[in-house]
Amino acid sequence: MTQQTYRGLRAVAIRRLPDHVDQEVLVQGWLHNKRSKGKLHFLQIRDGTGLVQAVVAKGKIDEAVFEAAGELTQESAVRVIGKCVADERAPSGVEIQPSFLECVSKSEEFPITKKEHGTAFLMEHRHLWLRSRKQAATMRIRNEAIHAIRDFFYQRDFYCMDSPMFTPNACEGTSTLFQVKYFEDQAFLTQSGQLYGEASAMALGKIYVFGPTFRAEKSKTRRHLTEFWMVEPECAYYDLDDVMALAEDFVANIVTRVLERCRPELDVLERDVSKLEPSTSTPYPRVSYAEAEKILEGDETFVSGDDFGAPHETKIGERFDRPVMIHRYPAAIKAFYMKHDPENSDLALCVDMIAPEGYGEMIGGSQREDDYETLIGRVREHELSEADFRWYLDLRRFGSVPHGGFGLGLERTVAWLTGAEHLRECIPFPRMLYKIYP
Protein backbone atom coordinates (compact mmCIF):
# COMPACT_ATOMS: atom_id res chain seq x y z
CA MET A 1 0.00 0.00 0.00
CA THR A 2 1.05 3.54 -0.60
CA GLN A 3 -0.61 6.90 -0.72
CA GLN A 4 2.09 8.24 -2.99
CA THR A 5 0.84 6.53 -6.12
CA TYR A 6 -2.71 6.71 -7.36
CA ARG A 7 -4.21 5.40 -10.61
CA GLY A 8 -0.72 4.57 -11.81
CA LEU A 9 0.68 8.07 -11.21
CA ARG A 10 3.18 9.15 -8.59
CA ALA A 11 2.30 12.30 -6.63
CA VAL A 12 4.21 15.42 -7.69
CA ALA A 13 5.05 18.23 -5.26
CA ILE A 14 3.43 21.45 -6.49
CA ARG A 15 6.78 23.20 -6.23
CA ARG A 16 8.15 20.74 -8.83
CA LEU A 17 5.33 21.15 -11.35
CA PRO A 18 7.33 23.38 -13.73
CA ASP A 19 9.46 20.26 -14.40
CA HIS A 20 6.36 18.35 -15.52
CA VAL A 21 4.81 20.63 -18.13
CA ASP A 22 2.68 18.76 -20.70
CA GLN A 23 2.70 15.64 -18.53
CA GLU A 24 -0.16 13.92 -16.74
CA VAL A 25 0.35 14.58 -13.01
CA LEU A 26 -1.14 13.62 -9.66
CA VAL A 27 -1.40 16.40 -7.08
CA GLN A 28 -2.57 15.74 -3.52
CA GLY A 29 -3.37 18.61 -1.24
CA TRP A 30 -6.02 20.94 0.11
CA LEU A 31 -8.27 23.56 -1.46
CA HIS A 32 -6.74 26.92 -0.53
CA ASN A 33 -9.35 28.99 -2.32
CA LYS A 34 -11.93 28.66 -5.05
CA ARG A 35 -13.04 31.16 -7.64
CA SER A 36 -16.06 30.00 -9.61
CA LYS A 37 -17.18 31.61 -12.81
CA GLY A 38 -20.29 29.88 -14.06
CA LYS A 39 -19.11 26.94 -16.07
CA LEU A 40 -15.54 27.34 -14.89
CA HIS A 41 -14.09 26.64 -11.43
CA PHE A 42 -10.63 27.87 -10.51
CA LEU A 43 -9.39 25.69 -7.64
CA GLN A 44 -6.33 26.99 -5.82
CA ILE A 45 -4.66 23.88 -4.42
CA ARG A 46 -1.84 23.83 -1.89
CA ASP A 47 0.25 20.88 -0.69
CA GLY A 48 2.74 22.54 1.62
CA THR A 49 5.34 23.06 -1.08
CA GLY A 50 3.42 25.60 -3.12
CA LEU A 51 0.16 26.68 -4.71
CA VAL A 52 -1.27 25.74 -8.11
CA GLN A 53 -4.60 26.29 -9.77
CA ALA A 54 -6.69 23.58 -11.32
CA VAL A 55 -9.16 24.76 -13.96
CA VAL A 56 -12.30 22.66 -13.99
CA ALA A 57 -14.37 23.39 -17.10
CA LYS A 58 -17.93 22.20 -17.63
CA GLY A 59 -18.10 19.81 -20.55
CA LYS A 60 -14.45 18.82 -20.29
CA ILE A 61 -14.94 16.62 -17.25
CA ASP A 62 -17.69 14.36 -15.92
CA GLU A 63 -20.77 16.37 -15.06
CA ALA A 64 -20.78 14.85 -11.56
CA VAL A 65 -17.13 15.84 -11.03
CA PHE A 66 -17.83 19.40 -12.19
CA GLU A 67 -20.69 19.66 -9.72
CA ALA A 68 -18.53 18.21 -6.95
CA ALA A 69 -15.80 20.76 -7.66
CA GLY A 70 -18.33 23.54 -7.23
CA GLU A 71 -19.26 22.23 -3.82
CA LEU A 72 -15.71 22.02 -2.48
CA THR A 73 -15.18 24.18 0.59
CA GLN A 74 -12.02 25.99 1.68
CA GLU A 75 -9.44 23.52 3.09
CA SER A 76 -11.19 20.41 1.77
CA ALA A 77 -8.64 17.70 1.02
CA VAL A 78 -8.44 17.01 -2.73
CA ARG A 79 -6.67 14.69 -5.09
CA VAL A 80 -6.37 15.84 -8.72
CA ILE A 81 -5.12 14.12 -11.84
CA GLY A 82 -4.67 16.14 -14.98
CA LYS A 83 -2.39 17.63 -17.54
CA CYS A 84 0.09 20.17 -16.28
CA VAL A 85 0.23 23.06 -18.75
CA ALA A 86 2.07 26.36 -18.86
CA ASP A 87 -0.27 29.35 -19.01
CA GLU A 88 0.46 33.04 -18.52
CA ARG A 89 -2.90 33.51 -16.83
CA ALA A 90 -2.06 31.05 -14.06
CA PRO A 91 -0.72 32.69 -10.88
CA SER A 92 2.21 30.26 -10.64
CA GLY A 93 2.85 30.05 -14.39
CA VAL A 94 1.49 26.53 -14.65
CA GLU A 95 -1.95 25.09 -14.08
CA ILE A 96 -3.65 21.72 -14.11
CA GLN A 97 -6.45 20.71 -16.46
CA PRO A 98 -8.04 17.92 -14.44
CA SER A 99 -9.37 14.74 -15.97
CA PHE A 100 -10.08 13.37 -12.51
CA LEU A 101 -10.82 15.04 -9.18
CA GLU A 102 -11.59 13.47 -5.85
CA CYS A 103 -12.66 15.10 -2.59
CA VAL A 104 -10.73 13.09 -0.03
CA SER A 105 -12.41 14.92 2.85
CA LYS A 106 -14.76 17.85 2.81
CA SER A 107 -13.79 20.61 5.25
CA GLU A 108 -16.19 22.22 7.66
CA GLU A 109 -16.40 26.02 7.53
CA PHE A 110 -12.78 27.14 7.92
CA PRO A 111 -12.29 29.79 10.62
CA ILE A 112 -9.50 31.63 8.82
CA THR A 113 -10.97 33.42 5.82
CA LYS A 114 -9.54 35.46 2.99
CA LYS A 115 -9.90 38.76 4.83
CA GLU A 116 -7.73 40.04 7.65
CA HIS A 117 -7.80 38.65 11.16
CA GLY A 118 -6.47 39.90 14.47
CA THR A 119 -3.42 38.23 15.98
CA ALA A 120 -5.32 37.08 19.08
CA PHE A 121 -7.75 35.16 16.88
CA LEU A 122 -4.99 33.78 14.68
CA MET A 123 -2.91 32.62 17.65
CA GLU A 124 -5.94 30.85 19.07
CA HIS A 125 -6.06 29.01 15.71
CA ARG A 126 -2.32 28.56 15.30
CA HIS A 127 -2.82 24.92 14.31
CA LEU A 128 -4.83 26.11 11.28
CA TRP A 129 -3.03 29.41 10.71
CA LEU A 130 0.11 27.48 9.73
CA ARG A 131 -1.70 26.54 6.50
CA SER A 132 -1.74 30.11 5.23
CA ARG A 133 0.80 31.20 2.65
CA LYS A 134 2.81 33.62 4.75
CA GLN A 135 3.02 31.33 7.75
CA ALA A 136 4.09 28.39 5.61
CA ALA A 137 6.68 30.59 3.87
CA THR A 138 8.07 31.66 7.25
CA MET A 139 8.33 28.02 8.33
CA ARG A 140 10.20 27.12 5.13
CA ILE A 141 12.68 29.93 5.79
CA ARG A 142 13.09 28.70 9.38
CA ASN A 143 13.80 25.25 7.96
CA GLU A 144 16.39 26.66 5.56
CA ALA A 145 18.08 28.60 8.36
CA ILE A 146 18.30 25.45 10.49
CA HIS A 147 19.92 23.54 7.63
CA ALA A 148 22.30 26.43 6.95
CA ILE A 149 23.31 26.38 10.61
CA ARG A 150 23.98 22.65 10.71
CA ASP A 151 25.81 22.66 7.37
CA PHE A 152 27.96 25.61 8.43
CA PHE A 153 29.22 23.75 11.48
CA TYR A 154 29.47 20.38 9.75
CA GLN A 155 31.67 21.86 7.03
CA ARG A 156 33.95 23.41 9.65
CA ASP A 157 34.42 20.25 11.73
CA PHE A 158 32.24 21.28 14.64
CA TYR A 159 30.50 18.46 16.46
CA CYS A 160 26.88 18.69 17.53
CA MET A 161 26.93 18.04 21.30
CA ASP A 162 23.53 18.80 22.75
CA SER A 163 23.11 19.82 26.37
CA PRO A 164 20.46 18.49 28.74
CA MET A 165 17.09 20.21 29.06
CA PHE A 166 16.85 19.31 32.74
CA THR A 167 19.43 21.05 34.89
CA PRO A 168 20.04 20.85 38.62
CA ASN A 169 20.75 24.57 38.98
CA ALA A 170 20.65 27.89 37.21
CA CYS A 171 23.36 28.21 34.56
CA GLU A 172 24.02 31.87 35.07
CA GLY A 173 22.03 32.60 38.16
CA THR A 174 20.37 35.59 36.52
CA SER A 175 17.12 34.89 34.74
CA THR A 176 14.05 33.21 36.12
CA LEU A 177 13.80 29.52 35.37
CA PHE A 178 10.93 27.10 35.04
CA GLN A 179 10.93 24.68 37.94
CA VAL A 180 9.96 21.10 37.36
CA LYS A 181 9.64 18.11 39.64
CA TYR A 182 12.38 15.59 38.95
CA PHE A 183 11.27 12.47 40.81
CA GLU A 184 11.85 13.40 44.46
CA ASP A 185 13.99 16.42 43.60
CA GLN A 186 13.56 19.84 42.10
CA ALA A 187 15.06 20.61 38.73
CA PHE A 188 14.95 23.40 36.17
CA LEU A 189 14.46 23.65 32.43
CA THR A 190 17.67 24.90 30.84
CA GLN A 191 18.09 28.57 30.02
CA SER A 192 21.34 27.92 28.13
CA GLY A 193 23.44 24.95 27.15
CA GLN A 194 26.66 26.91 27.36
CA LEU A 195 28.25 25.55 30.52
CA TYR A 196 27.80 22.00 29.25
CA GLY A 197 29.01 23.24 25.87
CA GLU A 198 32.28 24.30 27.50
CA ALA A 199 32.78 20.80 28.90
CA SER A 200 32.05 19.37 25.43
CA ALA A 201 34.51 21.78 23.78
CA MET A 202 37.26 20.58 26.12
CA ALA A 203 36.44 17.06 24.92
CA LEU A 204 35.89 17.54 21.18
CA GLY A 205 37.49 20.91 20.43
CA LYS A 206 34.82 22.72 18.45
CA ILE A 207 31.21 21.89 19.21
CA TYR A 208 27.76 23.40 19.05
CA VAL A 209 24.63 22.95 21.08
CA PHE A 210 21.31 23.35 19.27
CA GLY A 211 18.10 22.98 21.13
CA PRO A 212 15.23 24.66 22.92
CA THR A 213 15.81 26.93 25.90
CA PHE A 214 13.36 28.14 28.48
CA ARG A 215 12.98 31.47 30.20
CA ALA A 216 10.33 32.12 32.83
CA GLU A 217 10.71 35.90 32.54
CA LYS A 218 7.37 37.68 32.40
CA SER A 219 8.30 39.39 29.16
CA LYS A 220 5.35 40.46 27.10
CA THR A 221 6.73 41.86 23.89
CA ARG A 222 7.04 40.88 20.25
CA ARG A 223 10.69 39.98 20.85
CA HIS A 224 10.17 37.35 23.55
CA LEU A 225 9.13 33.74 23.86
CA THR A 226 9.27 31.56 26.97
CA GLU A 227 10.53 28.67 24.84
CA PHE A 228 12.88 29.36 21.96
CA TRP A 229 15.66 27.68 20.03
CA MET A 230 19.26 28.65 20.49
CA VAL A 231 22.46 27.60 18.68
CA GLU A 232 25.51 27.80 20.87
CA PRO A 233 28.93 27.08 19.36
CA GLU A 234 31.78 26.74 21.86
CA CYS A 235 35.43 26.43 20.84
CA ALA A 236 38.68 25.55 22.57
CA TYR A 237 41.62 27.84 21.77
CA TYR A 238 39.35 30.76 20.81
CA ASP A 239 39.62 34.29 22.13
CA LEU A 240 37.15 37.14 21.75
CA ASP A 241 38.44 38.06 18.28
CA ASP A 242 38.00 34.45 17.14
CA VAL A 243 34.47 34.43 18.56
CA MET A 244 33.56 37.62 16.68
CA ALA A 245 35.06 36.32 13.44
CA LEU A 246 33.05 33.11 13.80
CA ALA A 247 29.85 35.00 14.62
CA GLU A 248 29.99 37.22 11.53
CA ASP A 249 30.88 34.36 9.21
CA PHE A 250 28.08 32.33 10.68
CA VAL A 251 25.37 34.96 10.29
CA ALA A 252 26.56 35.99 6.81
CA ASN A 253 26.38 32.34 5.80
CA ILE A 254 22.78 31.95 6.99
CA VAL A 255 21.65 35.14 5.22
CA THR A 256 23.39 34.13 1.99
CA ARG A 257 21.82 30.68 2.04
CA VAL A 258 18.30 31.99 2.66
CA LEU A 259 18.64 34.61 -0.08
CA GLU A 260 19.84 31.92 -2.49
CA ARG A 261 17.23 29.30 -1.75
CA CYS A 262 14.15 31.07 -0.40
CA ARG A 263 13.36 33.77 -2.97
CA PRO A 264 9.78 32.57 -3.52
CA GLU A 265 9.16 32.63 0.23
CA LEU A 266 10.71 36.07 0.67
CA ASP A 267 8.50 37.28 -2.21
CA VAL A 268 5.38 35.87 -0.56
CA LEU A 269 6.37 37.72 2.62
CA GLU A 270 7.09 40.89 0.60
CA ARG A 271 10.48 41.09 2.32
CA ASP A 272 12.67 43.90 0.98
CA VAL A 273 15.75 41.76 0.24
CA SER A 274 17.90 44.83 -0.40
CA LYS A 275 17.82 45.25 3.39
CA LEU A 276 19.42 41.81 3.79
CA GLU A 277 21.96 41.85 0.98
CA PRO A 278 24.67 43.90 2.77
CA SER A 279 24.68 41.26 5.51
CA THR A 280 25.94 38.58 3.12
CA SER A 281 29.43 40.08 3.24
CA THR A 282 31.83 40.42 6.14
CA PRO A 283 33.33 42.00 8.14
CA TYR A 284 30.49 43.34 10.23
CA PRO A 285 31.07 46.61 12.06
CA ARG A 286 32.55 46.28 15.55
CA VAL A 287 32.16 48.95 18.17
CA SER A 288 33.23 48.86 21.79
CA TYR A 289 30.75 49.59 24.56
CA ALA A 290 32.53 52.92 25.02
CA GLU A 291 32.06 53.80 21.32
CA ALA A 292 28.42 52.67 21.40
CA GLU A 293 27.87 54.96 24.36
CA LYS A 294 28.92 57.89 22.18
CA ILE A 295 26.22 57.02 19.64
CA LEU A 296 23.70 57.42 22.46
CA GLU A 297 25.08 60.78 23.54
CA GLY A 298 22.25 63.10 24.45
CA ASP A 299 19.84 60.23 25.12
CA GLU A 300 18.55 60.93 28.62
CA THR A 301 17.14 57.43 29.04
CA PHE A 302 20.62 55.94 28.95
CA VAL A 303 22.74 55.75 32.09
CA SER A 304 26.46 55.27 31.52
CA GLY A 305 27.64 51.92 32.83
CA ASP A 306 24.22 50.30 32.44
CA ASP A 307 23.30 47.70 29.88
CA PHE A 308 21.64 48.93 26.70
CA GLY A 309 17.85 48.65 26.65
CA ALA A 310 15.91 47.56 23.58
CA PRO A 311 15.37 51.16 22.34
CA HIS A 312 19.11 51.85 22.70
CA GLU A 313 20.00 48.73 20.75
CA THR A 314 17.61 49.79 18.00
CA LYS A 315 19.20 53.23 17.87
CA ILE A 316 22.71 51.77 17.63
CA GLY A 317 21.61 49.12 15.12
CA GLU A 318 20.07 51.75 12.84
CA ARG A 319 23.49 53.27 12.28
CA PHE A 320 24.57 50.30 10.18
CA ASP A 321 23.31 48.41 7.11
CA ARG A 322 24.24 45.02 8.59
CA PRO A 323 24.45 43.51 12.07
CA VAL A 324 26.76 45.37 14.45
CA MET A 325 28.88 43.75 17.14
CA ILE A 326 29.24 45.62 20.41
CA HIS A 327 32.08 44.31 22.52
CA ARG A 328 33.67 44.85 25.94
CA TYR A 329 30.75 45.80 28.17
CA PRO A 330 31.36 46.68 31.82
CA ALA A 331 32.04 43.40 33.59
CA ALA A 332 29.76 44.43 36.45
CA ILE A 333 26.63 43.97 34.31
CA LYS A 334 27.70 40.70 32.72
CA ALA A 335 27.74 37.03 33.70
CA PHE A 336 30.27 35.60 36.18
CA TYR A 337 31.94 33.24 33.69
CA MET A 338 33.13 35.93 31.26
CA LYS A 339 36.86 36.65 31.14
CA HIS A 340 37.81 40.20 31.97
CA ASP A 341 39.86 42.30 29.57
CA PRO A 342 43.54 42.11 30.62
CA GLU A 343 43.90 45.70 29.39
CA ASN A 344 41.07 46.96 31.59
CA SER A 345 39.77 44.57 34.21
CA ASP A 346 36.50 46.54 34.52
CA LEU A 347 35.51 45.27 31.09
CA ALA A 348 34.32 41.82 30.05
CA LEU A 349 35.59 40.12 26.88
CA CYS A 350 32.06 39.79 25.54
CA VAL A 351 30.12 40.65 22.42
CA ASP A 352 26.48 41.23 21.51
CA MET A 353 25.39 41.22 17.89
CA ILE A 354 22.51 43.57 17.20
CA ALA A 355 20.36 42.91 14.15
CA PRO A 356 19.41 45.80 11.86
CA GLU A 357 15.87 47.22 11.57
CA GLY A 358 15.16 46.99 15.30
CA TYR A 359 15.16 43.21 15.56
CA GLY A 360 17.32 43.43 18.63
CA GLU A 361 19.96 41.21 20.11
CA MET A 362 20.54 38.21 17.89
CA ILE A 363 23.75 36.95 19.49
CA GLY A 364 25.35 37.15 22.90
CA GLY A 365 28.82 35.67 23.42
CA SER A 366 32.14 35.93 25.18
CA GLN A 367 35.55 34.56 25.90
CA ARG A 368 35.22 32.52 29.10
CA GLU A 369 37.28 32.82 32.25
CA ASP A 370 39.78 29.97 32.07
CA ASP A 371 41.74 30.52 35.31
CA TYR A 372 40.65 28.34 38.21
CA GLU A 373 41.37 30.76 41.05
CA THR A 374 39.76 33.71 39.27
CA LEU A 375 36.65 31.72 38.40
CA ILE A 376 36.13 30.30 41.89
CA GLY A 377 36.46 33.85 43.19
CA ARG A 378 33.66 34.94 40.84
CA VAL A 379 31.44 32.08 41.90
CA ARG A 380 31.86 33.26 45.50
CA GLU A 381 31.33 36.93 44.62
CA HIS A 382 28.07 36.05 42.87
CA GLU A 383 27.07 33.90 45.87
CA LEU A 384 26.62 30.86 43.67
CA SER A 385 26.84 27.33 45.03
CA GLU A 386 30.38 26.00 44.73
CA ALA A 387 29.07 22.46 44.98
CA ASP A 388 26.76 22.96 42.01
CA PHE A 389 29.62 24.37 39.91
CA ARG A 390 32.16 21.73 40.97
CA TRP A 391 32.16 20.06 37.56
CA TYR A 392 32.33 23.41 35.78
CA LEU A 393 35.31 24.48 37.88
CA ASP A 394 36.96 21.13 37.15
CA LEU A 395 37.29 22.21 33.51
CA ARG A 396 39.83 24.77 34.74
CA ARG A 397 41.79 22.14 36.68
CA PHE A 398 42.38 19.62 33.93
CA GLY A 399 44.09 21.31 31.03
CA SER A 400 42.33 24.66 30.90
CA VAL A 401 42.67 26.63 27.66
CA PRO A 402 41.38 29.98 26.38
CA HIS A 403 37.95 29.32 24.90
CA GLY A 404 34.75 31.05 23.99
CA GLY A 405 31.49 30.92 22.10
CA PHE A 406 28.14 32.55 21.63
CA GLY A 407 24.42 31.87 21.52
CA LEU A 408 22.25 32.80 18.56
CA GLY A 409 18.49 33.04 18.95
CA LEU A 410 16.92 31.18 16.05
CA GLU A 411 13.54 32.90 16.12
CA ARG A 412 15.03 36.40 16.32
CA THR A 413 17.20 35.54 13.36
CA VAL A 414 14.24 34.18 11.41
CA ALA A 415 12.21 37.26 12.36
CA TRP A 416 14.89 39.50 10.91
CA LEU A 417 15.26 37.37 7.74
CA THR A 418 11.51 37.28 7.11
CA GLY A 419 10.72 40.79 8.32
CA ALA A 420 8.18 39.28 10.73
CA GLU A 421 6.40 41.63 13.08
CA HIS A 422 6.24 39.12 15.91
CA LEU A 423 8.64 36.45 17.09
CA ARG A 424 5.68 34.16 17.65
CA GLU A 425 5.22 33.80 13.90
CA CYS A 426 8.73 32.37 13.60
CA ILE A 427 8.18 29.13 15.53
CA PRO A 428 5.43 26.60 14.74
CA PHE A 429 3.78 26.64 18.16
CA PRO A 430 4.98 29.59 20.25
CA ARG A 431 5.01 29.48 24.03
CA MET A 432 4.49 32.88 25.59
CA LEU A 433 3.55 34.48 28.86
CA TYR A 434 0.23 32.87 29.90
CA LYS A 435 -0.16 31.32 26.43
CA ILE A 436 0.26 27.60 26.07
CA TYR A 437 -2.67 26.76 23.72
CA PRO A 438 -2.76 25.20 21.19
Added chain:
RNA sequence: UCCCCGAUAGCUCAAUGGUAGAGCAUUCGGCUGUUAACCGAAGGGUUGUAGGUUCAAGUCCUACUCGGGGAGCCA
Protein backbone atom coordinates in the same frame (compact mmCIF):
# COMPACT_ATOMS: atom_id res chain seq x y z
C1' U B 1 5.69 43.66 38.58
C1' C B 2 4.70 48.56 36.26
C1' C B 3 2.75 51.90 32.15
C1' C B 4 -0.47 52.62 27.72
C1' C B 5 -4.47 50.79 24.47
C1' G B 6 -8.64 47.75 23.40
C1' A B 7 -13.33 44.37 23.84
C1' U B 8 -19.99 45.57 18.89
C1' A B 9 -22.55 39.50 13.85
C1' G B 10 -18.29 33.42 12.85
C1' C B 11 -13.98 37.15 11.29
C1' U B 12 -12.25 42.51 10.41
C1' C B 13 -14.34 46.98 11.59
C1' A B 14 -18.19 51.38 11.62
C1' A B 15 -22.16 53.82 14.40
C1' U B 16 -23.05 63.10 17.28
C1' G B 17 -26.07 60.29 24.42
C1' G B 18 -31.81 59.16 20.50
C1' U B 19 -34.52 52.73 15.41
C1' A B 20 -27.09 48.44 15.74
C1' G B 21 -24.54 48.87 10.03
C1' A B 22 -20.78 47.36 6.13
C1' G B 23 -17.14 43.98 3.91
C1' C B 24 -15.61 38.92 4.22
C1' A B 25 -17.47 33.96 5.62
C1' U B 26 -22.27 30.92 5.22
C1' U B 27 -26.98 29.68 2.16
C1' C B 28 -29.57 30.59 -2.64
C1' G B 29 -29.39 32.65 -7.78
C1' G B 30 -26.20 34.55 -12.16
C1' C B 31 -21.66 34.39 -15.04
C1' U B 32 -16.24 29.98 -19.77
C1' G B 33 -10.08 32.97 -17.65
C1' U B 34 -10.66 34.03 -12.27
C1' U B 35 -5.96 36.42 -9.58
C1' A B 36 -8.23 38.29 -1.67
C1' A B 37 -12.89 37.33 -8.79
C1' C B 38 -17.42 39.87 -9.54
C1' C B 39 -23.04 40.91 -9.52
C1' G B 40 -28.03 40.10 -6.98
C1' A B 41 -30.72 38.18 -2.59
C1' A B 42 -31.19 35.94 2.38
C1' G B 43 -30.11 34.37 7.37
C1' G B 44 -26.96 36.03 11.26
C1' G B 45 -26.71 40.68 17.66
C1' U B 46 -28.51 40.00 25.70
C1' U B 47 -22.62 45.58 22.05
C1' G B 48 -16.87 41.13 27.51
C1' U B 49 -19.18 40.88 32.96
C1' A B 50 -21.42 43.56 37.14
C1' G B 51 -23.00 48.08 38.97
C1' G B 52 -23.92 53.48 38.38
C1' U B 53 -25.37 58.50 35.89
C1' U B 54 -29.55 59.83 32.49
C1' C B 55 -36.23 60.60 30.09
C1' A B 56 -32.80 57.64 27.06
C1' A B 57 -26.14 54.24 27.22
C1' G B 58 -22.65 50.42 22.12
C1' U B 59 -21.41 55.63 23.42
C1' C B 60 -20.40 58.79 29.96
C1' C B 61 -18.45 56.92 35.18
C1' U B 62 -16.53 52.76 38.61
C1' A B 63 -14.85 47.84 39.40
C1' C B 64 -13.67 43.20 37.42
C1' U B 65 -12.35 39.64 33.43
C1' C B 66 -9.88 38.73 29.01
C1' G B 67 -6.73 40.38 25.07
C1' G B 68 -2.89 43.60 22.58
C1' G B 69 1.59 46.70 22.85
C1' G B 70 5.74 48.55 25.64
C1' A B 71 9.38 48.80 30.09
C1' G B 72 12.57 45.73 33.01
C1' C B 73 15.16 40.93 31.69
C1' C B 74 17.25 38.67 27.87
C1' A B 75 18.23 35.14 22.36
